[in-house]
Amino acid sequence: MKKRWDPKSYKDLPYTPIMDRPTTHNKTGVWRTFRPIIDYEKCTKCYICWKFCPDAAIIIVEEEDRKVEIDYDHCKGCAVCAEECPVKCIKMERER
Amino acid sequence: MGKTTIPEEELMHPGHIACLGCGGGLAMRYMLKALGRRTIVSVPACCWAIMHGKHPSFALDVPLVNTAFEVTGASISGIRAALDAKGIKDVNVVGFAGDGGTVDIGIQALSGAVERNTDIFYVMYDNEAYMNTGIQRSGATPEGAWTTTTPVGTTGDWKKGPKKNMVEIMVAHDIPYTATVNVAFPEDFVKKIAKGKDIVGPKFYHAFAPCPTGWRHPPEHMVKIAKMAVDSNLFPLFEVEKGKYRITRKPKKKIPVKDYLRLQGRFRHLPEDVIEKIQRGADRNWELLLRKEEFTADF
Numbered sequence: 540m541k542k543r544w545d546p547k548s549y550k551d552l553p554y555t556p557i558m559d560r561p562t563t564h565n566k567t568g569v570w571r572t573f574r575p576i577i578d579y580e581k582c583t584k585c586y587i588c589w590k591f592c593p594d595a596a597i598i599i600v601e602e603e604d605r606k607v608e609i610d611y612d613h614c615k616g617c618a619v620c621a622e623e624c625p626v627k628c629i630k631m632e633r634e635r
Numbered sequence: 636m637g638k639t640t641i642p643e644e645e646l647m648h649p650g651h652i653a654c655l656g657c658g659g660g661l662a663m664r665y666m667l668k669a670l671g672r673r674t675i676v677s678v679p680a681c682c683w684a685i686m687h688g689k690h691p692s693f694a695l696d697v698p699l700v701n702t703a704f705e706v707t708g709a710s711i712s713g714i715r716a717a718l719d720a721k722g723i724k725d726v727n728v729v730g731f732a733g734d735g736g737t738v739d740i741g742i743q744a745l746s747g748a749v750e751r752n753t754d755i756f757y758v759m760y761d762n763e764a765y766m767n768t769g770i771q772r773s774g775a776t777p778e779g780a781w782t783t784t785t786p787v788g789t790t791g792d793w794k795k796g797p798k799k800n801m802v803e804i805m806v807a808h809d810i811p812y813t814a815t816v817n818v819a820f821p822e823d824f825v826k827k828i829a830k831g832k833d834i835v836g837p838k839f840y841h842a843f844a845p846c847p848t849g850w851r852h853p854p855e856h857m858v859k860i861a862k863m864a865v866d867s868n869l870f871p872l873f874e875v876e877k878g879k880y881r882i883t884r885k886p887k888k889k890i891p892v893k894d895y896l897r898l899q900g901r902f903r904h905l906p907e908d909v910i911e912k913i914q915r916g917a918d919r920n921w922e923l924l925l926r927k928e929e930f931t932a933d934f
Contacts, residue, residue, distance in 0.1 A: 558691055558692060562648045562649070565652065566650070583637075591858050593857070595647050617854040622858070
């Protein structure tokens, strides 16, 4: 774990604002009302869902035969993947 | 073993705070996939200016400059001049602005930048209103649309007059490459942006990016609506290379614009005669484009 940067005076500040952490710490998954669930029996690995995800929240898992997996920490549940899937193997279920 | 049709490298982090089904987010993702890591992006006030979230977080793996609304063209000229002074040649400089920041507020800086023949990319992601500040009408809002500053009410006070044709304005500047791209056609999107890497001089892209919040449609229809805009000839996909027009997608089966308009809440109020007028306008523009392609074929 990186130690948090803690300036003591104005002299420690950089000349320009520095962004030091990616937005992945932002758990946008809590926005979700409907949860996409992939049926791996029907999935043909066409990667159309991966291609159209506006949040880059569908990842290709290299180790497991390049299957697609949904990153539930960041998926906002927009359902574009379910709508665009040609074999309709993604279904949206209400979050409990 | 499946293969992807667009580059796999991901330079946009998940967790950015765009709305559900944001077309602008998708446009940025495809653009970075096409250009790769050696890229500097300049973003004026638009949706992308806030998508990184609060201060210490970043959403892109490339350097990003946040500038004022009207200076995207000037800032990318400056970045290019600095790179030239340092002798760096392999970096792509991109201005990534919304439609308001391009057609209304940023047009003079952009016009100046392309007139000086600076080697830049300019991507305008067109969500057809000032969406970041709350759906105000812009010069790129199409005819008949509801926005908060053209509230329809009982008086029929929707946006009057057609959308500003930014591509033709850029073609009139006689720049080396101008193209329209659409988030529903990622392969075409990536191909056109990557093509710009070999062209020296200003490159302008008009990217169609639906906004579910402002267009009043469910987020899952985002890609479907973007596809319908092309198939109904309201947003034809073409490129102009040194004055030569080439249509990159001719819809096999044309759909009436009514189907496209009826999916969106912002066109819900439109009477039949206005829809017919929009249909006539779309047909006329498509015919004009076909003629232009024919006319400039042997340039």
